[in-house]
Amino acid sequence: MCGIAGLIQLEGVSDADLEPLLHALAHRGPDGQGTYINRTGQVGLVHTRLAIVDLEGGKQPFVSRDGREGLVANGEIYNHQEIRRHLDDYHFDTQSDCEVILPLTKRFGREAYPKLRGMFAYGVWLGVHRTLTLGRDPFGIKPLHYWCDGKRFAFASEIKALLALPFIQATLNRDALWDFFNLRYCPGEETLFDGIKRLPPASVMQVKLEDDHLVTQITSFQGDLPTLSAEGDGTSEDDVATAIEESLSAHMMADVPVGAYLSGGLDSSTLTTLAARKNSHLHTFTLGFGEESDENEDAARLAQSLGTHHHDLISSDELFDHLPAAVMALEEPKINGVQGFLLAQQTRPHVKVALSGLGGDELFLGYSRNEIHHRFARLARWMKRMPIAGRVFENAALAGFRAFGGLRHQHSLRGLLYLARLGEASVAAHLLRNAFDSHLRAIGSPFSREFAAEQSHRPSLGDRFAKDFARYAEGQDANALLVGAVQHELTSKLPNDYLLNEDRVSMAHGLEVRVPFL
Incomplete structure (x- = not known):
């Protein structure tokens, strides 16, 4: 998990131009920073690192040996070992899961996207094609925002990084605000800031440098995703259980301790039970406010039966004291992210990665x-x-x-x-x-x-x-x-509300939250 950003300027990009992006994303990557400027000096990539896989060697940006290609990526590629076997003629420099995106994109272009399994957002510059390729995972677990005026293009994990650039103004998008007042989230590509858009889930965007302008194109891979059916597809309960266990195993991939959010509900309890079987030193975390509706007691009983190192986090602070910081992290005027903000804040001193049951209610009709x-x-x-x-x-x-x-x-x-x-x-x-x-x-x-x-x-x-x-x-x-x-x-509220909230409040504290149900 990291912070990524990039900038294309036809008149040229300097280290000073990239500095505001690095500073704005520092909280997402407390373990290191890096930049890349291409050989013509028109493209810059930025990365702030939260080290989770290949702690010593996985520094970004990844750059080809001739300097013509560069990659920044946020998230995890869970099938990276399989991809490495299919790219046996490529010399990898690290054991990082994200490094596979560079040679894969170089070989297949935008068609590299369907071969990736995980939660991710990335930017790949290929000098030979004078093209920047951006990608975002199928469910939109990892965010990616962009801005373009035809001669300049910028992208980033968070809106605040784009607003740190001197030529991007914080102008209210009133149509998006109307939708937000009604839905409590902005649907589609729009954000509350005029001109700043979200790359949709399951999409690849290509930005081509022409002599005097930029050409952008978005390709959707949404049609390649499995769809739900009223008649069913013959999937059995055993098939579902196997799929969840396999996904959980993949999501345990890390070179740092992995914990689990445990609310006492069915989703998080299921994941925690499976995770505890694979990790006898699992840390679990529950946040409560001393109210009768809290599920802390249920969570504590399950944690005791599983033998996890349980942290029962009771917040004695006034919730509203943390509202300004939470809203700054969320980049939207919401109150329902404060609990997640506090949970991540108190979880981060113990682990760098936490499992969450997000997506379970959507998949299994829990609402x-x-x-x-x-x-x-x-x-x-x-x-x-x-x-x-x-x-x-x-x-x-x-x-x-x-x-x-x-x-x-x-x-x-x-x-x-x-x-x-x-x-x-x-x-x-x-x-x-x-x-x-x-x-x-x-x-x-x-x-x-x-x-x-x-x-x-x-x-x-x-x-x-x-x-x-x-x-x-x-x-x-x-x-x-x-x-x-x-x-x-699954395609609107989940990526534009719940998942976006979770990324914002967790990464405000440098904590990676993984969602095995998705």
Whole structure:
């Protein structure tokens, strides 16, 4: 795990130009720094290192012996030994897992991407082609941001590094802010900063240097990924168990101690149990705040039964005391990253790597909204086929809530029944959101009214999301819509919210968090 960045300037790149990038990413790589400037002096690469594999030899950037090629990479390539065997004619200088990206890209170009297994973001400069190639892993576990004005191009692990460059201004992206207020994350490639974009998961970007301008192209490998199916694909429970164990084994790869986050929930408990079988000195970490809802007791009992070195981290500090630092790390105005920020802060003195159960809820339908999707998809299908009976049911349900439920529940039910009348796709689209944009319009402050009027030309988020689910709603199987909702979680909310948060708050303290479920 590291911090990476790069800069292309047609008029030339100097060490002084790269210094702001190094400084801004220092927290991601406390174990070393390195830079590379190509032979023509127009391309610079930056790396700050958190040493985990090949502690002595794995320094970056990796540079070819003639100086024409350079590589910076963040993350882990879990199948690097297999790749090395297929590149037996290449002379490797280190045992680093990431070094394989350079010869692989040199031989296969952007088609090297599907051969990599792991969590990664990388930048490869190939002088012979005058091309910079960027890649980001299939689920978007590792972040990669970029900026381009046609004559200059910059990329980095974090937005704050790009903003450290004197020619990139921190200008608010108001469309992205509207989406953020409604979703609590920015979907797609947009960020809260105008002109700064995210490279999508499962994508490769190539930046070609022409004589007087830059040409960029993004290739998506999303279509090469396995997709979920309502009918299933014949995978058995044993197959799933084997896949999890194999993934866990790969994620234990390290030349430093590996620990595990243990919340007491099913996801982290499963991973911790498997990890403890492979490492008798496993350290486990749980963060609590002394509240009754804490799962600390469950986690402590499991840790005791497994014989791990358990750290029950109770925070006596006020949560809001850490909010400014957490928001600075997150690069977005969120409050739900503070817990992860504190957990990483207290875990880092013990280990450099921690396993997390992130992704388990998405893959195994662990969220309560998955059950709601399923039930309301069936209700929507029934109400669509029998509109008169559906309206009778709706009136009866609302009457019952007026008699026995509160006003808040009555309005919630009315909204859900309205969605059911619209159809299954709208149910999925709206339930995946954290709020309706109509709520923001109704807040009533001058800012919200002005902002809502400004955004009125854009389709509502519900309508935009509903289009994503329309194809799932066409089939006869009510489970198809649930599959569509889960697919959307995996490709939108997970990379742009949960995984991005985890990377930010952990790397703020120089801690690598790995997610074996993904």
